[in-house]
Every structure is written in structure tokens, then in C-alpha cells.
Amino acid sequence: MMYSKILGTGSFLPEKILTNFDLEKMVDTTNEWIIERTGIKQRHIAGTHENAATMADTAGRNALAAAGLEPADIGMIIVTSTTPQLVFPSTACLLQARYGISGCPAFDLNASACAGFMYGLSIADQYIRNGTIKNALVIGSEVMSRIVDWNDRSTCVLFGDGAGAVLLGASEEPGILSTHLHADGNYKDVLYLPLATSQSPTFETVKMMGNQLFKLAVNILGDLFDETLAANQLEKSAIDWLIPHQANIRIIEAMAKKLNLPLDRVALTLANQGNTSSASIPLALDLAVRAGQIKRGQLLLMEGFGGGLAWGSALVRY
Ligand code: COA
Numbered sequence: 181m182m183y184s185k186i187l188g189t190g191s192f193l194p195e196k197i198l199t200n201f202d203l204e205k206m207v208d209t210t211n212e213w214i215i216e217r218t219g220i221k222q223r224h225i226a227g228t229h230e231n232a233a234t235m236a237d238t239a240g241r242n243a244l245a246a247a248g249l250e251p252a253d254i255g256m257i258i259v260t261s262t263t264p265q266l267v268f269p270s271t272a273c274l275l276q277a278r279y280g281i282s283g284c285p286a287f288d289l290n291a292s293a294c295a296g297f298m299y300g301l302s303i304a305d306q307y308i309r310n311g312t313i314k315n316a317l318v319i320g321s322e323v324m325s326r327i328v329d330w331n332d333r334s335t336c337v338l339f340g341d342g343a344g345a346v347l348l349g350a351s352e353e354p355g356i357l358s359t360h361l362h363a364d365g366n367y368k369d370v371l372y373l374p375l376a377t378s379q380s381p382t383f384e385t386v387k388m389m390g391n392q393l394f395k396l397a398v399n400i401l402g403d404l405f406d407e408t409l410a411a412n413q414l415e416k417s418a419i420d421w422l423i424p425h426q427a428n429i430r431i432i433e434a435m436a437k438k439l440n441l442p443l444d445r446v447a448l449t450l451a452n453q454g455n456t457s458s459a460s461i462p463l464a465l466d467l468a469v470r471a472g473q474i475k476r477g478q479l480l481l482m483e484g485f486g487g488g489l490a491w492g493s494a495l496v497r498y
Contacts, residue, residue, distance in 0.1 A: 184308035185355025186498060187249065187315070188347040189466035190242025192235045193224045193453065200337070207333040214337045219429025223340025223454030225325045231265040233274040235343035236321035239459075240275060242466075243317065243345035251279035255313030257286040258304055260296030260458040262373070263323040264288060271321065284313075292363070293371075294425055294486025296320060296458030301346065301482075301494055302359035308350050319345040320459035327373055329385035338427070339386075340454035344462025354497040358411050360404060361492040367396065371487035397431050400491050401483055402438055408481065408493045416440055420478035421468070425485060426450040426460040435483070447474070457486065474498055 199222045200211035214220055226235065236259055244251065259271040266274070272286035291299035297320040304316035321343035328336045348355070370393050374384040409416060416439045424432050426449055436446050447464035456463060461484050468474045478498050485491035 181352070182309050182311060183351050183353065183355040184305045184316070184348045185351035185353060186346055186496065187349040188243045188245070188247030189462065189469050190239045190244070190246060190345040191463045191466040192238040192242070192343045194226045194230055194235070194341050196225045196227055197222050198225050203337055206330060207336060209333045209337055218338060219450050220337065220454045221451045224342055226323045226341040230323070232259070232261045232263055232271045232321040232323055232343070233265045233278065235323070235341070236261070236271055236275055236319045236345070237278050239321065239343035239345035240279070240317050240319050243347040247347040247349065249315060249347060251281045253315050254279070254281060254317050255284050256304060256307060256316040257284065258289055258300040258316065258318045260289045260291065260300040260318070260320045261322055262290050262293045262296065262457065263327055292486050292488030292490040294427065294455070294457045294460070295484045295488065295490035295492055296486070297461045298359065298482065298484040298492030298494060299361055299490070301348070301356070302361055302492065304348050305356045305359055308348055315347060315349045317345060317347055318462070319343060320457070320462050322457040322459045324455070324457055327386055332385070334390055335386050335388050338455050340456050342453055342456040342459045342463050344459045344464070344466055346462050346465070357495045357497060358408065359492065359494045360408050360411065362400070362404070363488050363490040365488060367489040370396065370489065373487070394428065394431060396489060397427065397485050398434050400485060400489070401431070401435055404483060404491060404493045405435070405438060405481070408495050412495055418479055419481050421445055421447060421474055421480045423447045423461055423465050423468070423480055423482040425483060426453065426464060427455045439481070458484070
């Protein structure tokens with residue numbers, strides 16, 4: 181039986197930080213409101229010299245180094261970004277050139293933003309388990325600051341920039357035990373980003389129905405946990421760590437409660453990073469691994485959701 185295993189993780193955060201107090205000067209909001217309603221205190225913002233490819237580059241190199249591998253070992257690159265530097269070539273192809281390699285499949289994956297990393301991980305897992313490739317680099321890299329309306333207090337306080345990467349490799353030991361992906365296009369209007377047009381050639385900005393999305397997220401994630409545990413014939417007590425998409429602390433708390441997990445068993449980056457969309461799960465994973473919190477052999481439940489709606493989970497023996 182062949183598995184794909186997480187051999188290494190990496191991440192990158194831009195240096196510039198935007199605090200809630202900074203936002204108080206930009207829109208009609210308060211530090212207290214943002215913390216109470218979202219759990220966010222600050223977020224990182226990419227500089228003009230940074231983009232999805234530069235951030236993915238560093239995150240990917242860190243994951244390679246953690247795995248003890250070289251760029252030449254990569255059998256597939258998937259970048260899950262909805263904020264790429266170019267529409268094409270893909271950020272994954274730009275990365276290939278930056279790493280000085282060529283030939284392996286490289287593509288960007290847009291699973292409606294925030295769920296992207298779960299989709300990318302699942303695809304890489306299939307290719308490794310069926311023996312087509314040995315190693316895959318899966319990276320979420322997002323410059324959300326370039327697609328939010330900085331005059332809209334209901335969305336601009338939520339998002340941040342960053343990248344997170346996972347190097348998956350073939351293993352006879354259990355790694356990814358199962359992945360579960362879903363989507364429901366009927367909820368298009370709950371969260372979307374229109375394309376720029378010739379009439380409006382700059383970026384359009386994120387549109388969101390926050391309250392509806394909040395309720396949908398709590399329901400779909402609860403069902404997703406049940407599905408993931410049932411597929412592996414496991415009880416929730418088996419889970420060591422929840423690695424959630426970092427959208428809102430109240431959603432995360434509800435999910436931890438559903439699993440009977442204390443918050444110190446949840447990888448949390450929300451307060452310092454905000455919602456980095458498809459980068460948030462690998463970022464949270466990498467920081468918890470590097471802090472020595474997540475240890476080899478532990479059982480991780482990852483979950484992500486976002487526009488589409490699209491959502492997904494992975495149960496992983498780290
Ligand atoms: N500062 C102060 N007030 C704000 C505000 C801000 N930054 N943003 C919104 N408000 C106001 C609203 O205008 C509204 O005022 P009103 O009652 O006078 O109309 C009030 O706060 C409540 O708004 P509401 O949208 O009901 O708040 P909420 O408790 O649902 O919190 C979110 C808003 C966006 C934080 C929350 O709905 C959320 O996180 N939803 C999920 C979003 C998500 O997951 N997005 C990413 C998906 S990948």
C-alpha cells in the first residue's frame with residue numbers, strides 16, 4: 181500500500197504588518213470590534229516587490245529544505261492561488277523557472293480561493309498514491325491585499341497576505357489517510373470576485389455576504405468532519421490537531437467544540453495573519469510544526485472552505 185506523506189513544510193510572510201489600529205484610521209471600525217467579531221489583531225501585507233510567485237518561492241524552498249530534497253526531486257508543482265502574478269503562465273510555471281527545473285507538470289489550481297489548498301493536496305495525493313510521481317510540491321500563495329476594497333470595512337479587516345507549502349512524498353508508512361472534496365455552485369453570490377474588464381481594467385474587489393457565509397461554513401464543516409471520521413472508522417477522540425482554514429475565530433471555536441478539542445490543539449494563526457485564503461492551512465501547519473507543537477505520528481484533521489462554495493478536508497498521519 182502506497183501513501184503520500186508530508187515530508188516537509190514551509191511558509192513565508194511579508195514583513196509589513198497592518199494592525200487593527202492602522203485600520204481604524206482607514207475605515208469606520210475599531211480594534212475591539214475586529215477582535216470580538218473575527219479574532220484578528222493584525223495581518224501581513226505584501227510590498228510592491230512581492231507577489232504570489234516570490235512568496236511561493238520562499239515557502240517552497242523552506243518545505244524542500246525541511247524534507248531534505250532538491251528542486252530536481254520535485255515531480256509536480258501545484259500552486260493554489262486566486263491572486264497570481266500573471267493570469268498565465270501559471271505561478272507554478274514561474275516557480276519552476278525560479279527553481280531552475282523543467283519538465284514536471286506544473287499548474288495553478290483555483291478552487292474558488294480559500295478551499296484551494298485542500299483540492300491541491302488531494303490531487304497531489306492521488307498522483308503519488310497511484311505511482312505516477314514520487315514527490316509533489318503544493319503551495320498556497322495569496323496576495324489578498326490586492327483584491328480587497330480598502331474602503332469596505334466588512335471585508336478589508338479580514339484578509340492578509342502570505343504563502344504556505346507542503347512537500348508530499350511517496351511512503352509505505354501512512355501519511356494522508358483520506359481527502360474529501362465538495363462544492364455547491366448555488367452559493368455563487370455569497371463570496372465572489374468579478375473579473376476585471378476593459379471598462380474596469382484594474383482588479384475588481386471581493387464581494388461577500390459575511391453572515392450567510394458564516395452560517396453555511398459552520399454547517400458544511402460539521403458534516404465534513406462526520407464524513408471524514410466515518411470514512412476512516414475513527415472517533416473524534418482520535419484527532420490530535422485541527423488545522424483549520426483561518427477565516428473567523430468563532431467558526432474555528434465552533435469546530436473545535438464539535439471535535440471536543442481544546443483550542444491549544446488547534447493550529448491558530450488568525451490573530452496575527454488574518455485570512456490568507458488558500459495559504460492559511462499550510463501556513464498554520466508549518467508554524468505549528470516549526471514551533472514543535474505538531475509531532476511525527478500525530479493525527480491531523482485539515483479543513484478548508486471558501487467561495488463557490490467549495491470545501492474539503494484531509495485526515496493526515498503526520
Ligand atoms: N467594524 C465595525 N462594524 C462593522 C464592521 C467593521 N469592520 N464590519 C461590519 N460591521 C457592522 C455591519 O455594518 C453591521 O452593522 P449594522 O448592524 O448596523 O448593519 C454589524 O457590524 C454586524 O454585521 P454582520 O455582518 O452581521 O456581523 P457578523 O457578526 O456576521 O461579522 C463577519 C461579520 C464578516 C466578521 C462574519 O460574518 C464572518 O466572519 N463571516 C464569515 C466570513 C468568511 O468566512 N469569509 C471568508 C471565507 S473564505
